[in-house]
Amino acid sequence: MRYAPRLPGLGALHTQEAAVADKPKSSSNLLKTEDYWAIWLGLLVIFVAVGAFYAGGTLKDVAVTPGKWDTFDKLVAGFAKNWLGYLTVFLGFGFVFTVSMKVMGRNIKQFIPGYVIIFVSSLAIFVLASSGWAKKADLGAPLLALIIGLVFGNVIRMPAWFSTSLRTEYYIKTGIVLLGATLPLTLIVEAGPIAFLQATIVSVATWVTIYMAATKIFGLDPRFGAVLGAGGAVCGVSGSIAIGGAVRAEKDHIAIGIGVVSVWAIVMILTLSFLCKVMVKPLPASAASAAPAAAAPATAAPQNPGQSGMAATMAAARAVPAAQKKTPASQTRRWYHISPGQAGAWIGTSEYADAAGFAVVAEIAKDHGDAPIQTFTLMKVIGRDIWIGIWAFILSIISVMFWEKKRQADGKGGPPHRLHLRVVWDRFPKFVLGFFVASIVMTGIASAVPSDHVGKAKLQGTYKSKAEKLKYNANFDTYPWNRLPAGLQKKVRLDKTRRLLTAHGKISLKELRTLQGFAQTPDQRAAFKKLRYKSDWFLSELKKKAINPIKKLRSWAFVFCFLCIGLSTRFRDLLVFGFKPFWAFTIGVAINVPLGYFLTTVAFSTFWQAIG
Amino acid sequence: MNDRETVEQELPGLLVLSSAFGDSWGDAGLCRRHDLMLLPHDSCEDFEPANETPSPRPG
Numbered sequence: 001m002r003y004a005p006r007l008p009g010l011g012a013l014h015t016q017e018a019a020v021a022d023k024p025k026s027s028s029n030l031l032k033t034e035d036y037w038a039i040w041l042g043l044l045v046i047f048v049a050v051g052a053f054y055a056g057g058t059l060k061d062v063a064v065t066p067g068k069w070d071t072f073d074k075l076v077a078g079f080a081k082n083w084l085g086y087l088t089v090f091l092g093f094g095f096v097f098t099v100s101m102k103v104m105g106r107n108i109k110q111f112i113p114g115y116v117i118i119f120v121s122s123l124a125i126f127v128l129a130s131s132g133w134a135k136k137a138d139l140g141a142p143l144l145a146l147i148i149g150l151v152f153g154n155v156i157r158m159p160a161w162f163s164t165s166l167r168t169e170y171y172i173k174t175g176i177v178l179l180g181a182t183l184p185l186t187l188i189v190e191a192g193p194i195a196f197l198q199a200t201i202v203s204v205a206t207w208v209t210i211y212m213a214a215t216k217i218f219g220l221d222p223r224f225g226a227v228l229g230a231g232g233a234v235c236g237v238s239g240s241i242a243i244g245g246a247v248r249a250e251k252d253h254i255a256i257g258i259g260v261v262s263v264w265a266i267v268m269i270l271t272l273s274f275l276c277k278v279m280v281k282p283l284p285a286s287a288a289s290a291a292p293a294a295a296a297p298a299t300a301a302p303q304n305p306g307q308s309g310m311a312a313t314m315a316a317a318r319a320v321p322a323a324q325k326k327t328p329a330s331q332t333r334r335w336y337h338i339s340p341g342q343a344g345a346w347i348g349t350s351e352y353a354d355a356a357g358f359a360v361v362a363e364i365a366k367d368h369g370d371a372p373i374q375t376f377t378l379m380k381v382i383g384r385d386i387w388i389g390i391w392a393f394i395l396s397i398i399s400v401m402f403w404e405k406k407r408q409a410d411g412k413g414g415p416p417h418r419l420h421l422r423v424v425w426d427r428f429p430k431f432v433l434g435f436f437v438a439s440i441v442m443t444g445i446a447s448a449v450p451s452d453h454v455g456k457a458k459l460q461g462t463y464k465s466k467a468e469k470l471k472y473n474a475n476f477d478t479y480p481w482n483r484l485p486a487g488l489q490k491k492v493r494l495d496k497t498r499r500l501l502t503a504h505g506k507i508s509l510k511e512l513r514t515l516q517g518f519a520q521t522p523d524q525r526a527a528f529k530k531l532r533y534k535s536d537w538f539l540s541e542l543k544k545k546a547i548n549p550i551k552k553l554r555s556w557a558f559v560f561c562f563l564c565i566g567l568s569t570r571f572r573d574l575l576v577f578g579f580k581p582f583w584a585f586t587i588g589v590a591i592n593v594p595l596g597y598f599l600t601t602v603a604f605s606t607f608w609q610a611i612g
Numbered sequence: 613m614n615d616r617e618t619v620e621q622e623l624p625g626l627l628v629l630s631s632a633f634g635d636s637w638g639d640a641g642l643c644r645r646h647d648l649m650l651l652p653h654d655s656c657e658d659f660e661p662a663n664e665t666p667s668p669r670p671g
Contacts, residue, residue: 034634163627168628168629169633238637245637245638245640250648254649258630355629356629426638426651427638568627573624
């Protein structure tokens with residue numbers, strides 16, 4: 001809808017605006033925002049990782065993070081082993097970030113030293129998080145980065161030039177694009193509608209609550225109520241500023257909204273992190289067999305290497321470790337226990353910013369795997385973030401039809417507000433496109449299993465999973481091969497000369513049980529577990545050599561982000577809001593958090609539990 | 613005024629969890645005369661292009 005200009009003097013403005021509008025959309029738009037640069041950097045990393053993989057190599061030797069250490073000698077040994085990797089990560093990220101800053105018109109003389117400080121600090125945080133002390137205290141790199149950043153940021157006044165390198169959103173968006181490479185497209189397609197439904201229920205309820213509290217209870221301007229509501233319902237600070245422009249909010253509305261949302265986001269990071277450490281428990285083995293429909297058919301159907309999908313393999317991989325976890329399947333579950341997947345979904349509805357939410361789920365993932373990160377992404381990014389433009393458009397209509405008319409009647413309004421459907425695309429978070437492309441590319445690659453893949457496991461070796469580490473030296477001289485089903489006899493063979501077990505095709509869980517059923521020693525059983533792992537091309541080749549390095553680089557991007565949140569949060573500057581906006585938002589929090597918990601753990605419990 | 617760097621200085625706390633260089637900000641700007649946040653296609657009768665000499669601000 002476009003309104004014709006009615007006030008004098010606007011003709012010249014429209015000439016200027018028309019001139020601007022007629023300017024052809026140049027390719028430089030694709031280099032103008034951090035969203036697009038997050039896409040280019042994320043896809044570049046994925047391209048390099050996959051390219052190295054298909055060239056017979058891997059990035060896993062350079063995409064590294066410090067390993068566990070509990071003595072100084074181990075720390076030094078770790079550095080000696082990985083220094084080239086740290087340097088590669090530093091230079092790789094540094095080069096692309098610097099180029100992007102230059103293209104976006106930032107001062108790279110300020111950015112570069114700031115980036116050096118952030119990288120070195122992040123490395124120190126990784127080292128600290130890998131120490132025996134941090135493991136005992138159950139503190140991961142994400143929370144440590146945030147806490148250390150908060151302490152330094154509020155004790156030391158950061159120089160103005162340092163803010164050029166504090167690009168929280170840029171780093172987290174890069175991390176999210178990289179995350180796309182680890183999230184199967186099948187999972188997005190299947191879980192997306194549920195995530196959208198749940199997120200919409202919570203978002204609308206939260207926005208209405210905050211808006212009504214702001215306007216009816218505290219008598220705030222409707223535009224202010226809309227900005228606060230968007231901060232709590234849609235996407236934190238980004239939601240506030242997107243809606244702020246759509247409803248012609250005052251600068252103070254935006255500034256105060258930013259303060260309220262930021263403070264609550266930080267509070268929720270610490271609160272939800274603590275709650276989840278107490279509440280999150282992995283599922284018992286029997287419940288883990290109820291895998292999502294997208295994954296289940298591939299594990300139940302006869303194995304065909306060409307049809308193994310990433311989602312199916314990931315579900316099978318989760319099922320085996322869950323059954324073997326150190327925590328017994330018979331452990332009593334308390335009423336407040338939730339699965340890692342449920343935790344991620346809950347945080348996805350109840351955190352107020354992507355970066356803040358990722359800080360919490362990355363901490364949970366340290367102990368429980370990627371499930372909370374996946375469900376959080378589904379809920380927050382797919383369920384909430386991508387609809388920000390729709391919110392902006394709808395609220396701009398409401399602003400024109402109701403609030404501006406009232407302001408005009410009160411003699412306060414300006415010229416008619418012009419509506420543009422284009423705001424839906426303008427405000428769309430473009431980095432999500434990179435996330436989808438990454439998922440599509442990696443899902444496609446994962447489904448193209450080489451037909452000639454042969455899994456090989458030595459008779460002497462080590463089998464490692466999240467739940468156990470088994471050293472074995474197996475002897476199969478008396479193993480009753482002829483008692484195996486004919487199909488399995490053809491599939492699994494013993495090469496006595498090379499002391500190898502080989503598998504032509506992926507071994508299913510059922511086939512593993514059959515093989516282990518005839519095993520005479522624990523070493524034989526361990527050898528079969530190793531063979532099963534090696535027979536899965538996705539797990540033993542693609543994930544190990546391409547996807548895991550991408551996850552390491554994602555971890556770096558996340559730690560950069562969490563450190564920047566801490567360093568840029570000065571509570572003294574944020575606590576500028578008054579009593580009314582704070583309490584209006586807080587009333588929304590009181591609805592948002594329990595409603596998100598109820599929908600995740602009751603209404604849609606089975607769904608999120610299956611993913612966790 | 614929609615220079616992104618200036619916007620980040622005008623809105624304290626913006627950098628904590630967001631950015632003026634992201635799509636959520638887009639090409640929006642801050643109207644210095646009325647202290648409003650406006651979308652790029654939005655304007656009012658007091659608008660003056662940046663390269664013209666500004667008239668004295670009221671009050």
